[in-house]
Amino acid sequence: MLLNQRFRKYLPVVVDLETGGFDPINNAILEIAATLIGQNDKYELVVLDTYRYHIDPYEDLIVEQESLDFTKIKLDHPLRKAVSEKEALTELFKIINKAKSEYSCSRAILVGHNAHFDLAFIKESIKRNNIKKSPFHPFSVLDTVSLGAIHTQQTVLARVCESLNIDYDSNEAHSAAYDAEITAKVFCNIINLFDNK
Numbered sequence: 096m097l098l099n100q101r102f103r104k105y106l107p108v109v110v111d112l113e114t115g116g117f118d119p120i121n122n123a124i125l126e127i128a129a130t131l132i133g134q135n136d137k138y139e140l141v142v143l144d145t146y147r148y149h150i151d152p153y154e155d156l157i158v159e160q161e162s163l164d165f166t167k168i169k170l171d172h173p174l175r176k177a178v179s180e181k182e183a184l185t186e187l188f189k190i191i192n193k194a195k196s197e198y199s200c201s202r203a204i205l206v207g208h209n210a211h212f213d214l215a216f217i218k219e220s221i222k223r224n225n226i227k228k229s230p231f232h233p234f235s236v237l238d239t240v241s242l243g244a245i246h247t248q249q250t251v252l253a254r255v256c257e258s259l260n261i262d263y264d265s266n267e268a269h270s271a272a273y274d275a276e277i278t279a280k281v282f283c284n285i286i287n288l289f290d291n292k
Contacts, residue, residue, distance in 0.1 A: 098133070098198045099199045102204060104199075104201040105200060105203065106200035106202070107203075107206045107237060108132065108194070108203045109130040109131075109278050109282060110207050111278060112125075112127050112128075112217075113166045115152060116158070118157075119219040120219055123152035123156035124150045124152075124153070124216055124220060125149070125158065125168050126147065126166075126271035127147070127150060127184075128147040128270075128271035128276075129146050129190070130143070130144070130275040130276050130279040131144055131191075131194050132279060133198075140283040145279075147271055147272035148178055148187070150178065150180055150183055151178065180224055181224040184217070191203050202231070203230040203231050204235060204237055205236045206237045206238075210236035210237065210240075211236055211238070217231065237282070239285075242282065242285045243258075243285070246285050246289075247259065252274070252278065256281060259281060261277065261280050261281060
């Protein structure tokens with residue numbers, strides 16, 4: 096089955112955010128990463144490139160110290176090279192739209208671990224930055240929490256990885272790029288196992 100037939104002409108794109116709290120309206124986005132999904136010559140899903148952006152907190156949005164302690168993000172680190180939300184999303188949407196066209200998909204669908212969390216933050220960022228069009232479906236997502244619960248009886252990402260024999264480094268966790276790549280591996284693994292039954 097071709098990729099554009101597998102998910103109703105939606106291109107799965109794995110997204111992970113690191114944020115300054117849990118409120119998509121009032122807390123800032125600090126990192127965003129997206130991992131593209133492709134297909135090999137056996138029609139299996141494969142993990143492709145990951146694109147990562149450090150984000151300057153949007154003006155007047157809250158960054159809670161508890162979130163910084165958890166993610167270990169240092170906002171003033173000289174090598175951070177952060178960009179605005181608008182710049183990051185604009186670049187990322189161009190990359191996603193190009194991949195969408197290459198696979199003849201009508202739109203992208205966000206894949207994530209607790210995917211509605213990430214989609215809510217992206218939708219608020221789109222609104223406050225007056226970005227005209229998102230490649231993502233506005234409310235549908237594919238969530239690896241649900242897939243993990245069904246396939247492995249686990250919902251925590253580290254435990255889902257353990258059940259699937261996917262290497263998981265807790266020291267690297269809570270970096271948007273690392274979490275997106277790991278979530279992409281989980282997603283591809285479970286879908287490929289399902290397809291091969």
